[in-house]
Amino acid sequence: MAGPGSGHDVVIREREPADDEAIRRLNDLAFGGPFEGKLIDELREAFIDAVELVAIEHGEVVGHILFSALTTMVDDDAIPTLSLAPMCVHPGRQNSGIGTALVETGIELARRREWQAVVVLGHPDYYPRFGFSAELASGLDSPFEGESFMALELVPGALDGEDGLVVYPAAFGLVS
Template sequence: MILRESNDSDYNAILEVNRAAFKSDVEPKLVSNLLADPSAKPLLSIVAIIDDEIVGHILFTRCSLVPDKAISLYILAPVSVLPKHQGNGIGAALIRKGLEILANQGVDLIFVLGHPSYYPRFGFKPAISLGFETPHPIAKEHLDAWMVKKLNPRVGEDIKGKVICANALNEPEYW
């Protein structure tokens, strides 16, 4: 399996992977909008390739914190793998690769709204209890799905606030 940053020629395959993985047009539309959204940049888009086929994709986009702090934040949304390749560690490999690249770029925090039994294996912790609000209200039963991973150990406990994501992701239906 090859993991690499995506390029413009991967665009249609990325949308198809998201469509197949989520069995919906919502995620491909979100990915398309995020890739074109200036407020999401700089972004990190990585593809997984097996036998010259894009089988997985992950997208990390820039976000910010209110009150404004001099730290670098990203949100992971979404990660997708073709159904026939799910359960083989491709999603995990994409997550690890993205976290490694962003850590090397000096990013401080990564957020995700995802399955609370999956993301902790990558070091994500509940964000609400650490003082990080979601961009939009989420149902009480899903609060533990809002998680954060600290990439920079120098980020102090005093860093708290409301996360503001890229315009394309800043819609209530995604929360």
């Protein structure tokens, strides 16, 4: 795919093990430290990395996104849910459509793999464009709340219910 307005060819594809060092360097650069790189390693080691994509431009990893499996219950029913975290784009390539392409491609792949919902802790001005809603997430008991904690149903009605709970994997270092 071509990055909008970039004039360059950007390819979105699934992560390969050979990408891992470049992914770590990119996350360290984009987030200013090693936390996200360690998180990615731990999610992979726990075998809950369900959808992982990279954006490649001129042979270089310029974007990365990871969706990992979460334990989510709604009215005592297990709902196949993913957490979108982390997602980054090289600082010099931000605002060029790469992040949008990563999120859209990841959501579509998650839908095809029969996941029913996705949650994200992210910028409230960015993620609603993909259908994420803080209102939808407000019905889920989680370590997060407020306008930055959002949910997206991949299957309509998947998160409908009276009593919802999201339990993050140990890699996130949270207690819910």
